[in-house]
Structure formats: structure tokens, C-alpha cells
Amino acid sequence: MNHLLKLSDVTIKFGGFEALKNINLEVHEGELVVLLGANGAGKSTLFKTISGLNKMTSGDIQFNGNSISGAAPDRIVKTGIVQCAEGKKLFSEMSVQENLMMGGFVHRRKKAQLKQSLEETYDLFPILKEKKDDAAGSLSGGQQQMLAIGRALMAKPKLIMLDEPSIGLAPLIVEQMFSVIQSINRNGTTVLLAEQNANAALKIANRGYVIENGILVLQGNSKELFNNDEIRKAYIGA
Amino acid sequence: MSKVLNKRNGIIAVLILSLLFPLAFSDNKYVLYIMTLAFIYIIAIYGMNILAGYTGQLSLAHAGFFAIGAYSVGVLTTKAGLNFWLALLLAVLITMGIGFALGIIALRTKEHFFAIYTLIAGYLIYLLIYKWEGLTGGVRGLIGIPIPNAIGPIKFESPIAMYYLVLLFLLLSIFVTVRIVYSLTGRTYNAIRNSEELAQTLGINTKINKLVSFVISVSFAGLAGGLYASLVRFIGPEIAGTTMVFTFLMYLIVGGIGTLAGPIIGTLLFIWLEQYLQSFQEHKMLIFGPILTLIVIFYPRGIVGAIQSLMGYFRTRKKESSKSYKTNSESTDMKSREV
Numbered sequence: 001m002n003h004l005l006k007l008s009d010v011t012i013k014f015g016g017f018e019a020l021k022n023i024n025l026e027v028h029e030g031e032l033v034v035l036l037g038a039n040g041a042g043k044s045t046l047f048k049t050i051s052g053l054n055k056m057t058s059g060d061i062q063f064n065g066n067s068i069s070g071a072a073p074d075r076i077v078k079t080g081i082v083q084c085a086e087g088k089k090l091f092s093e094m095s096v097q098e099n100l101m102m103g104g105f106v107h108r109r110k111k112a113q114l115k116q117s118l119e120e121t122y123d124l125f126p127i128l129k130e131k132k133d134d135a136a137g138s139l140s141g142g143q144q145q146m147l148a149i150g151r152a153l154m155a156k157p158k159l160i161m162l163d164e165p166s167i168g169l170a171p172l173i174v175e176q177m178f179s180v181i182q183s184i185n186r187n188g189t190t191v192l193l194a195e196q197n198a199n200a201a202l203k204i205a206n207r208g209y210v211i212e213n214g215i216l217v218l219q220g221n222s223k224e225l226f227n228n229d230e231i232r233k234a235y236i237g238a
Numbered sequence: 239m240s241k242v243l244n245k246r247n248g249i250i251a252v253l254i255l256s257l258l259f260p261l262a263f264s265d266n267k268y269v270l271y272i273m274t275l276a277f278i279y280i281i282a283i284y285g286m287n288i289l290a291g292y293t294g295q296l297s298l299a300h301a302g303f304f305a306i307g308a309y310s311v312g313v314l315t316t317k318a319g320l321n322f323w324l325a326l327l328l329a330v331l332i333t334m335g336i337g338f339a340l341g342i343i344a345l346r347t348k349e350h351f352f353a354i355y356t357l358i359a360g361y362l363i364y365l366l367i368y369k370w371e372g373l374t375g376g377v378r379g380l381i382g383i384p385i386p387n388a389i390g391p392i393k394f395e396s397p398i399a400m401y402y403l404v405l406l407f408l409l410l411s412i413f414v415t416v417r418i419v420y421s422l423t424g425r426t427y428n429a430i431r432n433s434e435e436l437a438q439t440l441g442i443n444t445k446i447n448k449l450v451s452f453v454i455s456v457s458f459a460g461l462a463g464g465l466y467a468s469l470v471r472f473i474g475p476e477i478a479g480t481t482m483v484f485t486f487l488m489y490l491i492v493g494g495i496g497t498l499a500g501p502i503i504g505t506l507l508f509i510w511l512e513q514y515l516q517s518f519q520e521h522k523m524l525i526f527g528p529i530l531t532l533i534v535i536f537y538p539r540g541i542v543g544a545i546q547s548l549m550g551y552f553r554t555r556k557k558e559s560s561k562s563y564k565t566n567s568e569s570t571d572m573k574s575r576e577v
């Protein structure tokens with residue numbers, strides 16, 4: 001299988017602190033891969049590094065067969081990687097629809113395509129269509145998270161990186177969220193998902209990695225990880 | 239009933255007022271002069287607003303660019319003997335050119351570093367004007383800058399004519415600002431102001447967008463400076479000084495940074511207060527220092543922002559009470575947008 005994303009020995013230092021150490025990670029086309037790790041393990045740092053927001057100290061990142069190491073964040077979005085950052089960062093005074101349109105920024109000249117993407121996003125999240133003229137800041141936590149994901153999808157990424165989309169949401173909403181993520185993947189978008197909720201994440205993922213203190217300590221398919229004693233102890237609580 | 243008080247009618251009323259203003263004061267040249275001067279400042283402050291208010295990048299070199307515009311017109315008309323209109327056009331282009339070069343360097347820094355960096359750049363512009371006596375007249379300044387050349391039968395000798403000329407440029411500046419703010423470019427700037435990192439993850443090239451915003455911003459300052467030179471007809475290096483830039487900033491913040499009406503309201507309020515309270519001139523910083531601090535803390539969007547939130551409050555209260563017999567389709571005017 002050919003890889004869509006491949007990280008080779010990616011290391012990043014903040015001053016003297018090594019936040020990521022020799023990360024080797026691959027995501028294949030069409031996969032849903034989960035990155036498990038506790039708070040402060042380095043998940044967001046890894047996503048920001050892939051998006052070009054953090055400059056890595058050494059290593060190489062390949063996407064679609066080309067190196068994107070050192071590329072500017074907006075170039076990386078254009079090549080097809082979009083991240084949905086942690087903590088539902090929205091433009092709170094803009095309306096729901098304006099937020100979505102900002103997500104389609106890279107396709108701003110393709111009006112017809114944008115309209116189509118908008119319809120697709122509304123099909124995926126009907127509640128957003130209902131609230132399309134409301135200020136994004138007035139939405140509930142779950143709706144805001146959906147809007148953040150919808151906005152990322154408007155860029156029509158090949159790979160979407162979701163950083164802890166279930167954080168701070170009620171259990172029922174979390175369940176919905178994971179089923180939506182699964183359908184995004186089934187619709188053809190490759191997904192890299194950072195999570196602490198191993199139980200729910202492993203149910204929808206193909207494969208997973210476990211990160212601790214900036215080091216990938218485990219990897220395997222979902223079943224293997226789900227049955228791994230250490231993971232059960234650390235992340236599932238059984 | 240209260241429909242007469244809506245935004246469009248308000249704008250039309252202000253426009254008519256500004257057109258009729260000279261007729262009411264046709265025998266009071268001083269009042270006309272002060273108003274014309276205020277309009278010139280407002281043009282410069284609209285430029286400051288695009289960058290600081292809408293794009294979130296506070297440049298303190300703005301008075302420097304105002305001075306570059308003024309001195310370009312001054313030097314080109316008095317020393318090179320150019321026609322005012324050509325000099326004004328060149329002044330705007332020169333300001334934009336220098337803005338482009340300075341912006342490339344300055345925008346490598348962020349937030350307060352950017353503010354400090356541009357403060358230094360502004361001071362360097364001041365020093366350059368001050369020291370380059372051969373060109374700028376140094377501390378003595380440039381005198382004898384001509385009034386705008388007549389265009390056919392239209393002459394600019396009277397204060398009324400200057401008033402209308404500057405008003406025309408002000409309306410043009412407002413028009414350009416409105417077009418930018420409500421376009422995708424405006425939303426892009428808004429995104430950058432909200433969070434540069436977030437803007438980047440949407441695929442926005444923040445470097446280029448900030449640079450373009452910077453150049454647009456200084457073009458307003460250059461235009462205002464050029465008009466200033468031909469209105470006042472004498473310019474000195476102090477127009478590039480830090481007092482000038484902090485005055486602009488004060489007008490903008492009190493009126494409402496990042497709002498469309500803010501530059502007008504803040505500037506007119508201060509200019510006329512200063513006229514009526516003589517002693518106010520000397521003590522204005524003493525009084526307005528604390529007031530400014532309070533505004534920044536409690537009303538970050540200034541007077542306009544305060545009015546907006548007040549109106550929003552009444553509107554939602556009215557809505558609450560009339561909810562039971564209201565259709566859904568009417569609820570879209572909730573969107574709070576800059577006045």
C-alpha cells in the first residue's frame with residue numbers, strides 16, 4: 001500500500017526541550033489512523049509540525065510522494081492537508097456560513113465547487129444549515145466542534161487531522177462525533193485523529209499509534225491496541 | 239416607527255449634514271478650516287484602522303507615512319515645480335513604495351514587537367526629515383506649498399472649495415474601506431486579526447495579506463499627508479513625530495478601532511473638544527490618559543462598540559417580549575456587523 005503521509009525521524013525542540021523525538025509515522029490513503037496520548041504527550045505539537053506551524057529541528061515529512069518539510073502552512077493546506085485545531089477555534093462573530101466559507105479559502109475562485117462543498121457539509125451536519133446565519137459564538141460546544149470540522153472539510157483535504165474533537169463534549173455528543181468522523185473517512189477522506197478517548201477512537205480506527213513524552217511507544221492495528229494490557233490500563237481504564 | 243432611525247438613513251443624514259456644513263459657516267473660515275483638517279486626519283486614521291483595526295497589526299509608523307506624503311507634495315511642488323495633482327499622485331505612490339519596503343522588514347516581527355519596531359521606524363522617518371535639511375528644510379520646514387491647481391473652472395482658493403475637495407477624498411476613503419471590509423479580503427484580514435495561526439491553517443498566506451494591508455494602510459496616510467501639505471501650506475518635521483501617531487491612535491481607539499464609524503466619531507469629538515476647551519490642549523493627555531485606559535479595558539471597540547452593544551441589548555430585549563408572534567425569517571438581523 002502506498003503511503004499518503006510519511007514522517008521520518010521527525011524531531012522538534014523548543015529551546016532545550018525535546019517535544020518530539022524521532023517520530024516515524026505513516027498514514028495510507030483511505031485510512032483512519034488514531035494517535036493516542038495523554039495530556040502533554042505531544043499530539044498537538046505533532047499536528048502543528050505536519051501543518052507547518054512548528055518548524056521541525058530535523059527529519060522529513062513526505063506527503064503524496066513529495067517532501068513538505070519547511071513548507072509554509074498555507075502551501076501545505078493547498079497540497080491537501082488540513083488540520084482542525086484543538087479547542088474549536090472559530091471566528092465567533094462571523095456567522096456559521098461565513099466560517100464555512102473561510103474554510104474554503106483555498107478554493108475561493110471556484111464558486112460552483114464551493115457551493116457544492118457547502119451543500120455536502122450541510123448534509124453531513126444538518127444542524128449547521130439550520131443555524132447558518134447565527135453567530136458561530138452562539139452555538140453549543142458540540143455544534144461548534146461540528147462547525148470546526150465542517151470548515152476544515154470545505155478545503156476538500158486529502159488528509160484531515162482532527163485534534164481531540166471529543167474533548168469537553170457530553171457522552172451522547174461524543175458518540176455522534178465519532179460516527180460523523182467515520183462517515184467522513186468512508187466518504188473518501190483520509191483521517192488522522194488525535195485522541196485521549198482510546199475506547200471510542202479505536203472502535204472506528206484502522207490503526208493507531210501511542211505517543212508518550214514525545215516518543216511513539218506503540219503501534220498496531222486497532223484490535224491489537226485495544227487488547228493491549230498497557231493501553232487498557234492507561235487509556236481505557238479496564 | 240423607529241424605522242426612520244435605521245443605518246441607511248443615518249448615513250444619508252450625515253452625508254447631507256457634511257454637504258451643508260459650509261453653508262452654515264460660510265462666513266467663518268476658521269470653523270471650515272478646522273473641519274477640513276479633521277477630515278484629513280480622518281482619512282489617515284481610516285488607513286490606520288484597516289491595518290490595526292481590521293488586520294490586527296498596530297503600526298506606530300503611521301505619522302511617519304503621513305509626513306512622507308506631506309513632504310513628497312511639499313518637495314515636488316516647491317522644489318521640482320510640479321503640478322499639485324501630479325505631486326499628490328506621486329506622493330501616494332512614494333508612500334506606498336516606502337511602505338512596501340518597510341513593511342517587508344517590519345512584518346517579520348509580531349504583536350508588540352511589531353508595534354515597537356514600527357515606532358522606531360516612524361522615529362527614523364522623523365529624524366531623516368529633521369536632518370535632511372537640503373531637501374526638507376530641516377527644523378524650519380517647508381513653506382509656500384501651493385494650493386491645488388484649478389481644474390477647469392473649479393478653483394481651490396476658498397476654504398469652502400478646499401472643504402469639498404477634502405470631503406470628496408474622505409468619501410472615497412470611506413468607500414474603499416467599506417469595499418475592503420465587506421469583501422473576502424476583509425474577512426481574510428479579520429481571520430488574521432483573530433488568530434494568525436488559525437488563518438494559516440485555512441490556507442491564508444498571512445505574510446502577503448499583512449503586507450498588502452500595510453501598503454493600503456499607508457496609502458491613506460500618504461494621501462492625507464499630501465492634502466495636509468496643500469491645506470496648511472507649511473509643514474515641519476513634527477508631523478512625523480510620536481505625538482502625532484499617538485494622537486491618531488487615541489482618536490481611533492476612543493471612536494472605535496475596527497469599526498467603520500470609529501475614525502469619524504473619535505476625531506471629530508476630540509478636535510471640537512480641543513477647540514472649545516482652550517486649556518484642554520495642555521492637559522488633554524492628563525485627562526485622556528486614564529479615560530483611554532478605561533476605554534481599552536471596558537470598551538475595546540470604543541464609542542461605536544459601546545453603542546452597538548447597547549443597541550444589541552435593546553434589540554434582543556424587544557425580541558424577547560415579542561417572540562410569541564414573530565416569524566422565523568425575521569431573526570436574521572441578529573448578525574452584529576460593524577456600523
Ligand SMILES: Nc1ncnc2c1ncn2[C@@H]1O[C@H](COP(=O)(O)OP(=O)(O)O)[C@@H](O)[C@H]1O
Binds near residue numbers: 017040
Ligand atoms: N511552542 C511551544 N514551546 C514550548 N513548549 C511547547 C510548545 N508547544 C508545546 N510545548 C510543550 O510540548 C509538550 C507537548 O504538548 P502538546 O503537543 O500540546 O501535547 P498534547 O497535545 O498531546 O496534549 C508539552 O510539554 C508542552 O508544554
Ligand SMILES: [Mg+2]
Binds near residue numbers: 040164
Ligand atoms: Mg493537544
